[in-house]
Amino acid sequence: MLKKSLIAASVSAVLISSSLSAATEVNWWHAMGGTNTERVNKIASDFNASQSNYKINAVYKGNYTETMTAAIAAFRAKKQPHIVQVFEVGTATMMAAKGAVYPIEQVMKDSGVALDKSDYLPAVISYYQTPEGELLSMPFNSSTPVLWYNRDAFKKAGVSDAPKTWDEVSSTAKKLVDSGMKCGIAVGYQSWGLIENYSAWNNIPLGTKQNGYAGLDTELTFNNKNVIDNLQRLADMQKDGSFAYGGRRGESLAMFTTGECGMWINSSAYYGSIKGQAKFDYAQAMMPFDSKVTDAPQNSIIGGATLWTLRGHTKDEYKGVAEFMKYLSSTEVQAWWHQETGYVPITTAAYELSKKQGFYDKNPGTDTAIQQLSLNQPNENSRGLRFGNFVQIRDIVNAEMEMIWNGSKDAQLAMDDAVAQSNKLLRKFEKANK
Amino acid sequence: MLKRVHYRSSYLPYLLVAPQIIITILFFIWPAAQALYQSFLLQDAFGLSTEFVWFDNFIELYDNPNYLNSFARTGFFSLAVASLSMGFALFFAALADRVIKGSHTYRTLLIIPYAVAPVLAGTLWLFLFNPTLGIITYFLDTFGIDWNHKLNSAQAMSLVILAAAWKQISYNFLFFIAAMHSIPKSLIEASAIDGAGPLHRFRTIIFPLISPTTFFLLVVNIIYAFFDTFGIIHAITAGGPGNSTEILVYKVYNDGFVGLDLGGSAAQSVILMFIVVVLTVVQFKYVERKVQY
Numbered sequence: 001m002l003k004k005s006l007i008a009a010s011v012s013a014v015l016i017s018s019s020l021s022a023a024t025e026v027n028w029w030h031a032m033g034g035t036n037t038e039r040v041n042k043i044a045s046d047f048n049a050s051q052s053n054y055k056i057n058a059v060y061k062g063n064y065t066e067t068m069t070a071a072i073a074a075f076r077a078k079k080q081p082h083i084v085q086v087f088e089v090g091t092a093t094m095m096a097a098k099g100a101v102y103p104i105e106q107v108m109k110d111s112g113v114a115l116d117k118s119d120y121l122p123a124v125i126s127y128y129q130t131p132e133g134e135l136l137s138m139p140f141n142s143s144t145p146v147l148w149y150n151r152d153a154f155k156k157a158g159v160s161d162a163p164k165t166w167d168e169v170s171s172t173a174k175k176l177v178d179s180g181m182k183c184g185i186a187v188g189y190q191s192w193g194l195i196e197n198y199s200a201w202n203n204i205p206l207g208t209k210q211n212g213y214a215g216l217d218t219e220l221t222f223n224n225k226n227v228i229d230n231l232q233r234l235a236d237m238q239k240d241g242s243f244a245y246g247g248r249r250g251e252s253l254a255m256f257t258t259g260e261c262g263m264w265i266n267s268s269a270y271y272g273s274i275k276g277q278a279k280f281d282y283a284q285a286m287m288p289f290d291s292k293v294t295d296a297p298q299n300s301i302i303g304g305a306t307l308w309t310l311r312g313h314t315k316d317e318y319k320g321v322a323e324f325m326k327y328l329s330s331t332e333v334q335a336w337w338h339q340e341t342g343y344v345p346i347t348t349a350a351y352e353l354s355k356k357q358g359f360y361d362k363n364p365g366t367d368t369a370i371q372q373l374s375l376n377q378p379n380e381n382s383r384g385l386r387f388g389n390f391v392q393i394r395d396i397v398n399a400e401m402e403m404i405w406n407g408s409k410d411a412q413l414a415m416d417d418a419v420a421q422s423n424k425l426l427r428k429f430e431k432a433n434k
Numbered sequence: 435m436l437k438r439v440h441y442r443s444s445y446l447p448y449l450l451v452a453p454q455i456i457i458t459i460l461f462f463i464w465p466a467a468q469a470l471y472q473s474f475l476l477q478d479a480f481g482l483s484t485e486f487v488w489f490d491n492f493i494e495l496y497d498n499p500n501y502l503n504s505f506a507r508t509g510f511f512s513l514a515v516a517s518l519s520m521g522f523a524l525f526f527a528a529l530a531d532r533v534i535k536g537s538h539t540y541r542t543l544l545i546i547p548y549a550v551a552p553v554l555a556g557t558l559w560l561f562l563f564n565p566t567l568g569i570i571t572y573f574l575d576t577f578g579i580d581w582n583h584k585l586n587s588a589q590a591m592s593l594v595i596l597a598a599a600w601k602q603i604s605y606n607f608l609f610f611i612a613a614m615h616s617i618p619k620s621l622i623e624a625s626a627i628d629g630a631g632p633l634h635r636f637r638t639i640i641f642p643l644i645s646p647t648t649f650f651l652l653v654v655n656i657i658y659a660f661f662d663t664f665g666i667i668h669a670i671t672a673g674g675p676g677n678s679t680e681i682l683v684y685k686v687y688n689d690g691f692v693g694l695d696l697g698g699s700a701a702q703s704v705i706l707m708f709i710v711v712v713l714t715v716v717q718f719k720y721v722e723r724k725v726q727y
Contacts, residue, residue, distance in 0.1 A: 392693040402675035406585040
């Protein structure tokens with residue numbers, strides 16, 4: 001056994017070293033743990049096998065924050081990778097670092113590799129474009145919050161359809177609780193779902209300056225009546241268990257999969273986890289919209305991560321980056337990635353291919369996220385967010401929201417406080433990135 | 435009067451202390467100086483633009499009510515962690531000291547938690563107390579206690595204190611038991627012959643004689659609670675609900691390594707360093723008086 005693996009290791013070492021001399025190496029740091037590590041490795045090795053000029057080294061660097069911190073530390077030490085995967089809340093930080101980031105559109109252009117932006121789903125790429133429309137980073141894994149619901153529980157409570165508006169969510173939750181459930185609805189990544197996406201979906205701004213796209217002197221404005229009323233409604237729903245708080249991240253998954261709560265708003269990328277854990281008939285539907293604010297929803301915004309190219313490498317290596325991005329966006333790779341992981345396909349062609357292959361017929365509801373993202377042409381309120389220090393801002397928002405849920409503040413005061421503290425961080429970011 | 439030893443060459447003593455000095459400079463003075471310098475800077479994450487802003491980072495902290503509140507919180511947390519972990523460790527050590535059969539197994543089992551990484555320790559406790567799935571929550575529920583540390587600040591604080599203290603019990607236990615072993619058996623036997631019971635012996639002989647160790651552990655535990663507990667907090671509450679478990683070191687970690695605000699984070703760590711230096715000096719000046727060597 002040991003002997004065999006030693007031989008295998010030395011053989012592969014020889015293979016690697018022989019390919020070293022021929023191929024230009026490109027390093028890719030990513031944050032895809034678990035089974036997704038294998039999938040990322042497969043993409044890299046398939047690309048390496050498809051041609052002989054470039055070799056992608058995919059390296060797992062920990063979770064999103066760890067990967068981003070590692071890449072930034074490496075940049076400071078001048079040892080940065082060519083490609084790094086950064087989550088969407090890090091976008092403003094990456095974008096402001098003009099001397100460190102090589103916009104992907106520029107990389108492709110300088111390397112003479114074609115990039116047709118119309119191939120991509122507008123809601124996916126608009127998040128990562130400059131106001132002038134230049135694409136800064138390559139979308140890789142994207143998802144969006146959807147409404148997950150327990151069909152068996154709905155049947156028992158006598159509810160036939162998934163709620164479309166927040167009013168209906170409220171009445172459905174009540175019915176679920178009356179039918180004997182412990183809770184009606186729970187929410188994961190609450191700031192993302194109940195504030196950021198609530199605003200985009202109902203077509204209201206989260207902040208000034210086109211949600212930060214048009215300048216660093218942006219201010220957050222989510223302490224508006226609509227957001228506050230909706231949060232207060234949820235706070236009031238806690239009294240009879242219609243709403244229950246389950247944590248800042250995705251921990252409330254257990255509340256849904258154990259059958260405690262009949263509805264759950266969180267990322268579409270939980271498809272795999274729910275499939276593995278839920279012992280009941282479940283489905284996903286579009287997020288509810290607020291009928292007091294709008295007659296029909298706009299489009300939701302994405303979460304997930306994109307691939308950023310860092311400066312400081314040779315022209316030939318960037319050509320490798322460009323070739324890899326082209327491969328990554330190819331229809332087959334994207335359709336495979338989408339169907340394996342539950343992330344949204346980034347190109348229209350990959351969506352069409354999945355449709356043709358009958359993926360959505362076999363797995364009903366798995367196209368909810370794409371439909372939600374492409375419901376309308378993204379506008380100023382719905383194409384994405386660009387706020388600096390956003391990781392810390394989300395912490396502030398989470399803390400203030402928890403104070404609503406445990407009754408130490410009402411929604412108005414909590415949101416006013418959240419906005420005041422967050423705007424201080426925005427000013428600091430503006431000052432640091434002049 | 436101590437006997438003075440004279441060395442003929444004058445450089446030998448310097449040579450002998452040199453390794454320790456070098457290590458102190460390399461691992462303490464230098465990073466501390468770096469932190470101090472960084473705390474005066476406003477820098478973007480990549481270090482592309484740097485501005486010397488004097489005391490701006492400190493003024494900003496002073497203006498932040500949440501930060502100021504976290505001092506009292508940190509004080510409470512540290513005292514609770516130190517007293518709980520030392521109390522339990524002392525109790526276990528006193529018992530283990532009396533065990534004759536199987537004492538090795540007993541001691542080994544008590545030392546195991548020390549080998550658990552902080553984040554793992556946090557995750558373990560989180561599982562036990564998970565409002566939906568936790569086994570302890572389930573038992574509490576049968577007693578009519580509704581456990582939800584995601585909303586209840588007092589419960590959240592208790593949980594992080596419990597987890598942080600649990601982790602440190604082993605370390606304290608080791609020191610206490612070693613100290614108890616070094617007490618001459620004759621003293622204890624003599625008092626036993628004079629008719630002192632186990633509790634009385636503990637109070638009048640053992641406890642005073644291990645006071646140097648207790649004092650040392652007090653200093654170490656306070657420093658542990660101040661600096662080493664961010665992993666546990668990160669795993670269990672991430673500072674919530676609200677900001678109710680956000681202690682100083684967690685904010686240092688979160689602002690610096692998650693939020694990438696190096697200047698602000700450095701300013702906080704300078705303040706933290708200052709507090710711990712003052713605390714340690716106070717402990718040596720006042721608490722140590724009660725210690726009998």
